Amino acid sequence: MPSALCPPGLQGATDLEKHLELLVVENERLKQELKACRTSAVPPPAPPAASACPACPHGQDAEALRGEVSRWEGQARQRERRLAEVERELLQSHAQRAELQTALEEGHAQLDESQRWRGDAEQRLGLRLQECEEELARQAAAPAPVKYVTQTVEVENAQTGRALAEARAQSGALTEQLLVQRQLLRELETQLHESQRSCTQLRTQLLSDRARLCGLLSMAVGTDNGEVIRRLSKILVYEGEMERAQGQLEVEMQSLEEEKNRVIEEAFVRAESEMKAVHENLAGVRMNLLTLQPALRTLTCDYNLLKRQVQEFPYMLDKAIVEAKQEICQVINEVSAANQELLRKYKREMNLRKKCHNELVRLKGNIRVFCRVRPVSHEEHVSTESRNMVSFDSDDDAVLYLSNKGKTMTFDLDKVFPPQATQEEVFQEVQSLVTSCIDGFNVCIFAYGQTGSGKTYTMEGAGQNPGINQRALRLLFSEVMEKKPDWDYRITVSMVEIYNETLRNLLGDNPSEKLDIKMNPDGSGQLYVPGLTQITVQCPEDINRVFELGHMNRATACTNLNEHSSRSHALLVITVAGFNSATGNRTQGKLNLVDLAGSERIAKSGAEGSRLREAQCINKSLSALGDVINALRCRHSHVPFRNSRLTYLLQDSLSGDSKTLMMVQVSPLVSNMSESVCSLKFAQRVRSVELGSASAFKRVENSSTSSSPTHDSVELDSPPVTPVPLPISRASSAVWVIRYIYLCFDML
Numbered sequence: 001m002p003s004a005l006c007p008p009g010l011q012g013a014t015d016l017e018k019h020l021e022l023l024v025v026e027n028e029r030l031k032q033e034l035k036a037c038r039t040s041a042v043p044p045p046a047p048p049a050a051s052a053c054p055a056c057p058h059g060q061d062a063e064a065l066r067g068e069v070s071r072w073e074g075q076a077r078q079r080e081r082r083l084a085e086v087e088r089e090l091l092q093s094h095a096q097r098a099e100l101q102t103a104l105e106e107g108h109a110q111l112d113e114s115q116r117w118r119g120d121a122e123q124r125l126g127l128r129l130q131e132c133e134e135e136l137a138r139q140a141a142a143p144a145p146v147k148y149v150t151q152t153v154e155v156e157n158a159q160t161g162r163a164l165a166e167a168r169a170q171s172g173a174l175t176e177q178l179l180v181q182r183q184l185l186r187e188l189e190t191q192l193h194e195s196q197r198s199c200t201q202l203r204t205q206l207l208s209d210r211a212r213l214c215g216l217l218s219m220a221v222g223t224d225n226g227e228v229i230r231r232l233s234k235i236l237v238y239e240g241e242m243e244r245a246q247g248q249l250e251v252e253m254q255s256l257e258e259e260k261n262r263v264i265e266e267a268f269v270r271a272e273s274e275m276k277a278v279h280e281n282l283a284g285v286r287m288n289l290l291t292l293q294p295a296l297r298t299l300t301c302d303y304n305l306l307k308r309q310v311q312e313f314p315y316m317l318d319k320a321i322v323e324a325k326q327e328i329c330q331v332i333n334e335v336s337a338a339n340q341e342l343l344r345k346y347k348r349e350m351n352l353r354k355k356c357h358n359e360l361v362r363l364k365g366n367i368r369v370f371c372r373v374r375p376v377s378h379e380e381h382v383s384t385e386s387r388n389m390v391s392f393d394s395d396d397d398a399v400l401y402l403s404n405k406g407k408t409m410t411f412d413l414d415k416v417f418p419p420q421a422t423q424e425e426v427f428q429e430v431q432s433l434v435t436s437c438i439d440g441f442n443v444c445i446f447a448y449g450q451t452g453s454g455k456t457y458t459m460e461g462a463g464q465n466p467g468i469n470q471r472a473l474r475l476l477f478s479e480v481m482e483k484k485p486d487w488d489y490r491i492t493v494s495m496v497e498i499y500n501e502t503l504r505n506l507l508g509d510n511p512s513e514k515l516d517i518k519m520n521p522d523g524s525g526q527l528y529v530p531g532l533t534q535i536t537v538q539c540p541e542d543i544n545r546v547f548e549l550g551h552m553n554r555a556t557a558c559t560n561l562n563e564h565s566s567r568s569h570a571l572l573v574i575t576v577a578g579f580n581s582a583t584g585n586r587t588q589g590k591l592n593l594v595d596l597a598g599s600e601r602i603a604k605s606g607a608e609g610s611r612l613r614e615a616q617c618i619n620k621s622l623s624a625l626g627d628v629i630n631a632l633r634c635r636h637s638h639v640p641f642r643n644s645r646l647t648y649l650l651q652d653s654l655s656g657d658s659k660t661l662m663m664v665q666v667s668p669l670v671s672n673m674s675e676s677v678c679s680l681k682f683a684q685r686v687r688s689v690e691l692g693s694a695s696a697f698k699r700v701e702n703s704s705t706s707s708s709p710t711h712d713s714v715e716l717d718s719p720p721v722t723p724v725p726l727p728i729s730r731a732s733s734a735v736w737v738i739r740y741i742y743l744c745f746d747m748l
């Protein structure tokens with residue numbers, strides 16, 4: 001049965017073969033007949049010439065023989081024609097053979113083409129497989145997105161879903177591709193099998209053709225037809241070559257087939273394993289998804305809750321803001337009402353407080369006396385006896401004991417600072433006095449004591465330990481800043497030195513210029529110093545500049561600053577002028593911070609000449625100060641302010657409602673014992689006077705020749721000083737203090 005690939009010319013091959021066989025048989029028969037004729041036929045005798053023997057009886061025989069010969073010759077010619085026909089038919093059969101050959105070549109060409117097509121298909125398949133492999137490789141090499149999706153799933157549900165859908169789509173696409181590839185492969189295999197079958201048929205046909213040709217060849221050999229034999233032999237050679245080529249082709253096809261099967265197998269195996277990996281990955285993702293489902297649900301719930309809250313938040317916020325605004329307005333109204341009330345009460349209470357304070361100060365006296373004992377310095381080698389010379393009462397910080405040669409003197413003061421007291425602690429006790437000048441009070445703080453007892457240290461300070469001067473100025477500055485904007489304050493500073501009863505301007509351009517104290521020509525009765533520099537302090541940095549300038553001017557005006565400072569009084573005068581723009585009230589207070597010259601007695605210092613004059617001036621001014629204080633406390637009609645430049649300059653700060661603090665400085669050394677006792681006795685007398693009645697003061701005043709400390713003659717051998725009995729006992733003053741405290745509580 002001819003295949004679809006068999007050329008149509010080959011369909012009549014069987015008929016042709018039959019025809020060929022008939023021809024061969026006919027040819028054979030003719031040849032045999034020809035042979036038989038040749039062997040049986042007697043060669044005809046040469047015909048006698050008619051002229052030689054016309055009446056011869058053998059002439060008839062010859063005629064018969066000639067007829068016979070011609071008949072045979074005719075038969076031979078017929079046979080030769082027949083042979084030519086056979087040969088022609090043989091040629092035709094060759095042509096047919098050639099056609100068959102062409103058809104065979106076409107078949108081969110078709111086979112080649114089918115193989116090429118198959119090669120293309122295999123190539124396409126290979127490419128597709130490669131694509132599949134690449135896709136699989138991409139899938140395999142894409143664990144990160146899967147991981148990423150897995151990780152982000154915890155946060156975002158939509159992303160997880162998308163990733164899963166993508167993975168599923170990819171998996172489906174891969175499966176589809178695999179199915180298509182399988183289908184394609186099956187089709188290719190079917191085509192291959194058909195090609196192989198056609199090939200086999202053709203081969204079989206070729207074999208049969210070859211057999212027939214071999215037959216023809218043998219026949220041709222029998223007929224001694226050389227040309228036919230040669231051609232048939234050629235055909236056989238060609239066929240042999242074709243068969244060999246066919247065999248090689250088949251072997252190659254076989255090997256290609258095997259190679260293809262192997263590659264396909266490998267690709268399948270690889271694809272399978274990769275698909276397996278992808279499936280495992282997918283299973284992992286699914287598992288992850290399953291485990292993440294509850295968390296996702298919780299998160300979704302939380303998210304929805306939060307979303308709702310966020311959606312509601314603006315409304316809630318608006319509502320809360322409105323409510324808060326209403327509440328704030330209400331509170332502001334309430335607070336402003338309360339503020340008004342408080343302000344009214346505050347003003348009333350402030351007036352009351354001021355009145356109470358003044359009353360308390362009046363009761364306690366306008367003069368406070370503090371004592372500060374300086375520490376023993378490293379350079380001073382002191383004995384144990386010396387160390388125990390000054391002692392303190394642990395229960396009462398207003399008592400000081402001086403011991404010498406077994407005798408103990410007790411001094412009652414307002415406050416006693418032991419050597420370890422810091423500048424800060426000292427300032428804590430004086431700061432209320434300092435700030436009272438903001439309220440319009442005039443305040444005087446003196447540092448009194450012998451040379452080297454620590455007056456300058458207490459007032460000016462040293463290095464990183466500023467004294468009362470700097471601290472007071474800074475405190476005033478911060479206080480007035482706090483009172484802004486209700487009150488507008490102006491702080492001005494002057495620095496004056498009094499040396500040998502001469503005034504010098506320490507903040508001026510010419511510190512050696514002598515100044516005078518005069519009555520103010522404005523008729524206010526106030527004193528003023530023409531030419532005295534007043535610097536306005538506007539920031540804390542100004543304070544440093546003022547002190548630097550004063551210190552520099554004081555140093556340039558003398559050869560030895562230490563000695564000079566011991567023999568001159570240094571005054572820092574701070575004026576605080578305030579104005580309340582709301583009420584129109586004005587205040588003016590003055591704070592005088594005075595570092596007095598050394599209070600040692602002339603007899604001890606043994607000075608002569610200029611030193612004697614210095615000592616006399618100091619003595620005079622300190623005596624005048626003592627006299628002024630006494631006169632003020634005794635409310636004498638005449639207060640001797642003009643007895644010295646110091647008291648004259650401080651006149652407005654010592655009289656009236658002015659407040660005075662005397663800081664008595666004491667040296668702890670045995671060698672200074674006499675001066676220490678002298679200073680403390682003076683301090684105690686001043687304090688006793690202030691706490692006592694006029695009569696008591698008088699008694700005290702009478703007990704000594706003068707209130708001046710330098711006029712006292714203290715004998716160390718004399719019996720210990722007993723404080724003057726106070727007409728108003730400590731208990732009664734305590735009662736006043738308690739009443740004051742109750743008053744304050746009432747106010748609060």
Ligand SMILES: Nc1ncnc2c1ncn2[C@@H]1O[C@H](COP(=O)(O)OP(=O)(O)OP(=O)(O)O)[C@@H](O)[C@H]1O
Nearest residue numbers: 374375450451452453454455456457462565566598
């Ligand atoms: N509380 C104290 N703590 C530490 N050192 C002190 C204290 N008081 C005084 N000093 C030191 O004692 C020495 C003398 O003090 P200061 O110069 O202040 O005495 P003064 O009374 O001002 O003397 P003068 O009258 O000669 O000016 C200084 O070296 C000072 O530093």
